[in-house]
Amino acid sequence: MAARLPAGPGRRGGELEALFLLLLWFAAVDGAASPEPPPKCEELRLGQYPGDEPKIDNSTQEPMNCTNHTAYVQCLPAPNITCRDYLGIEKVFTGQEVGFYKPIACRNVNGYSYKVAVALSLFLGWLGADRFYLGYPALGLLKFCTVGFCGIGSLIDFILISMQIVGPSDGSSYIIDYYGARLTRLTITNTTFRKMQTYP
Numbered sequence: 001m002a003a004r005l006p007a008g009p010g011r012r013g014g015e016l017e018a019l020f021l022l023l024l025w026f027a028a029v030d031g032a033a034s035p036e037p038p039p040k041c042e043e044l045r046l047g048q049y050p051g052d053e054p055k056i057d058n059s060t061q062e063p064m065n066c067t068n069h070t071a072y073v074q075c076l077p078a079p080n081i082t083c084r085d086y087l088g089i090e091k092v093f094t095g096q097e098v099g100f101y102k103p104i105a106c107r108n109v110n111g112y113s114y115k116v117a118v119a120l121s122l123f124l125g126w127l128g129a130d131r132f133y134l135g136y137p138a139l140g141l142l143k144f145c146t147v148g149f150c151g152i153g154s155l156i157d158f159i160l161i162s163m164q165i166v167g168p169s170d171g172s173s174y175i176i177d178y179y180g181a182r183l184t185r186l187t188i189t190n191t192t193f194r195k196m197q198t199y200p
Contacts, residue, residue: 038090041075041083041099049075049099059111060175066106074098107173114164114174121161125154130161135169 041049054063054073063071077083077093084090086100093099112134121130126148128140148154160166167174 038082038084041077041085042102044077044081044083044099047078048081049077054104054106060109061177062109063104063106066108069106069108070103071106072101072103075100075102108171109175110168110170110172112168112172112174114176117161117174118158121154121158125157126151130157134161134166 054071056062057064060066063073065071076095076097077099079095080092081099082090082092083099085098091097117130117133120133124130126143128143128148131137131140131143143149143153143157146153148157157166164174
């Protein structure tokens with residue numbers, strides 16, 4: 001008959017050490033088996049992708065390819081950023097590849113100029129030219145026959161068109177010229193520095 005070893009503090013310490021090593025091994029296998037996937041490129045923070053400015057169509061003064069009040073701008077993740085692009089492919093970017101397309105709001109325009117509509121309303125509104133131009137031929141003909149409702153209708157139409165309450169009949173927006181004064185977005189680059197505060 002074999003003799004049993006007495007349970008002592010040394011044996012318990014060995015069992016705890018073996019259990020601890022077993023738990024470490026399970027944690028390592030679990031971590032190696034399921035690494036956390038990189039985020040989608042759309043989830044990057046603003047400083048991690050310098051987005052391109054939208055290309056403006058000179059005839060409409062709106063971003064090109066504007067459909068359903070939305071245009072899409074190419075966003076290029078910064079160099080050495082790892083993420084999944086718009087196709088779901090995981091890659092390390094060099095700063096030249098498109099990571100995703102960011103939607104921006106734009107106005108639906110169909111060629112009706114705000115300047116032309118206001119000018120027609122001011123100078124030829126009594127003939128109904130403004131209503132003909134905006135696509136309301138029945139009101140234009142009525143204004144023509146009544147000489148702008150004796151001038152009162154012309155004044156009311158001028159105010160309504162100037163305030164953009166009356167727009168084109170197809171529901172689109174006016175083309176508004178900004179006279180070359182475009183808004184520019186400030187960007188932060190590696191050459192950007194903070195000016196030191198001067199105290200009095």
